[in-house]
C-alpha cells in the first residue's frame with residue numbers, strides 16, 4: 676500500500692502563492708479541521724488532483740481553482756501542488772503539478788504545465804525526474 680506523507684500547496688484557491696503551505700499526514704488518521712472557508716475542501720481537492728489529474732467539478736476548467744491573481748493586483752499566478760508519498764515498495768516519490776493563470780486581453784488563460792514524478796535514490800540521494808503529462812491550456 677502507498678502512504679501519503681506530505682503535500683505542499685502554493686496558490687490554489689485561498690492558499691497564498693507566495694507561501695509554502697505544507698500539510699503533514701499522520702497515521703492511522705489525519706483530521707482536517709478549521710472554520711468555514713479555511714481551505715479544508717481545497718486540501719481534499721488537491722489530493723485528488725495530485726493522484727488522478729482530475730480538476731474538481733466546479734473549477735471552470737481550472738480557472739476558479741487557481742488563486743485569483745487579481746486578489747493581489749497581479750496579472751499572473753504561478754501555482755503548484757507537490758504530493759510526497761511512499762510506494763508499496765518503500766520508494767519515496769514526489770508528484771509535482773504546476774499551473775498558471777494569466778490575464779490576457781479580456782480573458783483569463785489557464786495552463787496546466789507539465790507534471791513530473793520525482794524519485795530519490797535512497798543510497799546516493801540522486802534525483803530522477805519523469806515527465807508524465809504535458810502542458811494544456813484553456814481560455
Ligand SMILES: Nc1ncnc2c1ncn2[C@@H]1O[C@H](COP(=O)(O)OP(=O)(O)OP(=O)(O)O)[C@@H](O)[C@H]1O
Nearest residue numbers: 688689710711712713714715716717739741742743
Ligand atoms: N480562485 C480563488 N482565488 C482566491 N481565493 C479563492 C478562490 N476560490 C475560492 N477561494 C476562497 O477559498 C476559500 C474556499 O475554501 P474551502 O472551500 O476549501 O474551505 P472549507 O474550509 O472547505 O470551507 P467550508 O467549511 O465552508 O466547506 C474561500 O475562502 C474562498 O473565498
